[in-house]
Amino acid sequence: MAARGHVQDPNDRRLRPIYDYLDNGNNKMAIQQADKLLKKHKDLHCAKVLKAIGLQRTGKQDEAFSLAQEVATLEPTDDNSLQALTILYREMHRPELVTKLYEAAVKKVPLSEEYHSHLFMAYARVGEYKKMQQAGMALYKTVPKNPYYFWSVMSLVMQAISAQDEKLAQTMFLPLAERMVEKMVKEEKIEAEAEVQLYFMILERLGKCVEALDVVRGPLGEKLTSELRSRENKCMMMYQRLQLWPECNALSYKLLLKNxxxxxxxxxxxxxxxxxxxxxxxxxxxxxxxxxGPVQTTVAEAVKFVVDRMEEEDKKESRPLRGPYMACLELIHRLRQRGCPDEQELGDPLELMLQFFGKFGDKPCCITDLKIYLHLLPPEQHTQFKNRLGELVPLGEVGEDGFGFPGDTKALQRHLCVCQLSRVLGLQHALDTEGKLCLITELKAHYHYGLQFGKSCLKTELQFSDTYCLMVAHVYIDLWTETGDENMLWQCLGVLEEGLSFSPSNAQFKLLLLLLFCRLGAFQPVVDLYSSLDAKHVQHDTIGYLLTRYAGSLGQFAAASQSYNFSLRFFHSNQKDTSEYIIQAYKYGAFEKIPEFIAFRTRLNQSLHFAQVRTERMLLDLYTEADITSSLEESVKAMGLCPEEDDIPWDNMRDNRDLTVLFSWDPKDRELTEEHRRLSLQEELVWLKVRSLTLRLLASLALLGHAPSSRNSDKANENGVSAKSSTLQTLLSQLDLTLQTAAQITEKQTQVHTRFTNNCVIQPQEISWLQVASRVITGVIVPSYSPMLICSLPPELLSRCKGEVLEMKDSRLMTQPSLLETLVFFVEVNCVCVCVIHGDVSWSDCVCVCVCVCVIHGDVSWSDCECV
Structure with a gap:
């Protein structure tokens, strides 16, 4: 809440109880205390605002806003009232009103540094960069401090970044910002590193790399001290952009000698x-x-340089550094690309990798370091390499089970590294079914043996042998994929659950379990698994799709609603949170971070996941809430849906999904490729288009009243949201084209065949059901009442709804999770049809339930349904 106690004012003492009540969440008592105080002191504006905050937090937004405006129109200048109004407007998500408050305050108290500063920050919250520039200069003239001057300069840079016209940015905003900084340089008023950083940023954006290089290498560059080698890094950046390769080479050589x-x-x-x-x-x-300094221009010099670095590391009594050994492999890789025979002078890649493993094999990073250079080994050396690695692993004597086990965690890590490299080389995939089952037995034995090393581990720590368990799960999935034996999947679940019992914080176990449960159609455990991941901030965007993709399609509508809300809260708070980050960056002079924050906010606003969740949330609300809490038309109005407007940024959509969140040791030919990503994104976008058009069609129908006919005229509601019959036809045409695109994707079988993408695949039955809904809306199918809809549906669609999700077949449990998704679409299409016919009936209506029961089981007649 607003600061109190720093000004000796009796009003502070009177207001303190209200602040305390608000801080403790006791809003009703805060309102009562404010009323008591206002009876005695009617002109105590801050008390009114604090009462408004209490009203806002108890859900009385209109009353709170009205009370706040009473105070705002008086243009208060006391700090308590202004701070309280700022808090209230931020909670109301009306930051633009804060600017008006401080504009009035600055006019009344033009020499107040505090009010000028608050006005600048208020403009920053709403992105008014031009006004920020003016406010910054006004503040500098009032209180001539360097930070305020550079606030104005940075605001010019932000105008350039946000300008639609790049020419305007390059010819006006950035040159003006450059001149402003040059003025301070000539007057020798540059004081802080942040000011030099800003000067460098301006020159870099103007493409003046030579001038930027001069700044870094000159006296101003001496101020660049906050980051390690900041000056050298900026020099290297400019050398590369200017293609000054001699300088780049010499600087790299010099820095590598030091580190x-x-x-x-x-x-x-x-x-x-x-x-x-x-x-x-x-x-x-x-x-x-x-x-x-000196420049190296030949391969021989580079080879000698790298070999010398390795020899120096070999001589060290302390643990060697990885860099020189990896540099040797990198140089071999590059020389091979160029067809240079000099690579032989560096040695045999197999021997070099064995040497690397001997030095660093007991570190988890060893596998990731070697993985990127395994292509240097010819296929005929893969088995030899694996066997020789095994010789470097100190295992105990072979027991009755035929396995030798490591004696400590370092030996365990070495053995793990060999197992992982074996999988990356494809040796595990080459095994037959019997070989894979033997491998599973071996990995399980090592996993259970390794648990003894983690007996003292906390619950938040991972077991040393967890990776064995994870590899067992991957081999089981291989067997399931190759043989179709679903028993392998159940065995995999058991192994992962066991692993989770010993290592409850292992995110990889949880992620893989989450995907497997969804694959089986068992969504209930998924919610708890995802919650236990404790996803933070941007992870709601990068891995949130793992939860939201399946919730609705598997018929878990309550869970879907919760998961959508959970994701949307993050995206909605992004705007406010990012504004606060920007303000802090201005306060502390972190100017380089401000464009990054802006880009981050834009990336989230244009997120594919955000658009999907928002669309699905509104569709779910219409299907489940219409005619329960309000009519379909009222629901559409409350959402502010306008059928004619498409607010999804299709041209700038960002796919922020992390498709590699799961560990994978697959060979290169089995890895997720850019083509897979492209196809996945294509399917996601087409599906989002279908869902978005469905939503807009429902909104259009609701605003028109009922099913379209010649009697329906264009209609507008009291909120100004309108619907036109022509819009309906346009949307239907767009939906038809989108469904044709979806059908083409399905026909080409572009589904990504990998267990790690979690791709939202458009199934043929989904297209069929949507085509039925489209036909109903267009009037091709016009049932007089819901039961007749069954007669109009193609028989092959209805047959897909029949079956058991779980069934025993040949003494084995078999699942058909796709049946659940088919049923969900069937019910949803019925809901669309009912909406077209009746206008205000949701899928929770008994008619839709009867339709499902009759179709699925075939043992309930329409005469048995009381609703009919």
Missing amino acids: PDDWQFYLSYFDSLFHLMDKSWSPPNEGKHCVE
């Missing part, structure tokens, strides 16, 4: 070396090679 484990400089060293070779660059006969 031979800095991987980014190895990459820039190799990049610059080969650019120089391609250009046949040679150093001058006299003087320095370049401003950064």
Whole structure:
């Protein structure tokens, strides 16, 4: 709440109880206390605002807003009232009203640094960059402090970033910002690192790389001290953009001599070396090679440099660094790409990898380091490599079960690394069914044996042998995929559940269990599993689809509603939270972060997952709430749906799903590719288009009244939301085209065949049901009442609704989760049809339930249904 106690004012003492009640969540007592105080002090504006806050928090928004406006029209200048109004307007999601408050306050108290500052931040919350620039300069003139001046400069940069016209940004906003900073440079008023960072940012965006390089290498660059090697990194960036490869090479060489484990400089060293070779660059006969020092221009020099780094690491008594050994493999990779025979001077890749494993095999990073260079080994060496790795793993004597086990966690990690590399090389996939079952037995034995090393682990810590358990699950999934034996899937579930009992914080167990349960149609455990992941912030966007994709399609409508709301809360709070981050960045001079925050907010606003969840949430509300809490038309009005407007940013849609969230040790030919991602996104977009058009069609029908006919005229409601019969026809045409596209995707069988994508695949039955709904809406099928709809549906569609989700077949439990999804679409299509006919009946209506029962079981007649 507003600050109190820093000003010696008797009103602070009177207001303190109200603040305390609000802080403790006792809003009713806060309102009562405010009323008592207002009886004695009618002109105590802050008490009115605090009462309004209490009213807002108890759901009386209109009354709260009216009370707040009474105070706002008086243009208060006391800090308590302004702070309280700011809090209230933010809770009402009306930040634009805060700007009006402080505009009036600044006019009345033009020399107040605090009010000028609050006005600037109020503009920042609503993104009024031009007004921010003006407010910043007004603040600087009132209180000539450097930060305020550079607030105005940064606001110019933000105008350039947000400008629709790139030419305007390059010719007006950025040059003006550059001149403003140059003025301070000439007057020698640059004080802080943030000011130099901003100058560099402006020059970089203007493409003035030479000038930016001069700033970094000059006296101003000495202020760049907050980050390690900040100055060198910026120099390297400019060298690369200017294609100054000698300087880039020399700087990389120099930095690697100081820190031979800095991987980014190895990459820039190799990049610059080969650019120089391609250009046949040679150093001058006299003087320095370049401003950064000596330049290396031959492969022989690079080979010697890398070998020397490795030899230095070999001589160290302490643990060696990984960088030089990985650099050797990277150089071999690049030389092979160029067909250079000099790679042989670096050694045999197999021996180098064995050497690397010998030094770092007991670290989890070993597998990820070696994985990217396994292509250097020819296929005929894969088995040899795996066997020789095994020789470097210290295992105990072979017991009765035929396995030797590691004696400590380091040996365990080495054995794990060998198992993972074996899978990456495809050796596990090459096994037959019997071989895979033997492998499972071995991995299980190692898993259970390794549990002894984690007896003292906390519940929040992972067991050392967890990866064995996860690999067992992957092999079971391989067997299920290859043989179709669903028993393998049940065995996999058992293994993962056992692993979770010993390691309850293992996110990989939970994610894989989540997907497998959904694959089986068992959604109930999924909610708890996802909740236990404790997803934070942006993870609601990157992995939220794992929950929301299945909830509705598996008929779990209550869970779907909760999951949609959970995701939407994150997206809706994004706008407010990002504004706060931007304000803090201005306050602390972190100007480089401000464009990043803006880009992050834009990325979330354009998120595919956001558009999907919002659309599905509104559809679910219409299907389940219409005619229960309100009519269909009232529900549409409450949502503010306008059939003629499509607010989904189709051209700028961002696919933020993390499709690689699950660990995978699959060979390269089985990995998720960019083509898979493209196809997955294509299917998601088509499905979203179908759902969005369905929603807009329902809204159009609701606003028109009932089914379209010649008697229906264009109609507008009291909120200005209108519907036209022509809009209905346009939407139907768009839906028909989209369904044709969906059918083409299905025919081409573009489904991503991988267990790790969780792709929202458009099934043929979904297209069929939607086509039926489309035909009903267009009037091709016009049943006089709901039961007649059954007679109009194609028999093959109805047959897909028959069957058992769980059934015993040949003494084995078999599942048909697709049946659940088919039933959901069947009921949804009936709901659409009922909406067309009656206008205000939801799918919770008994007619739809009877339709489902009759079709599925065939043993209930319409005469048995009381509703008919």
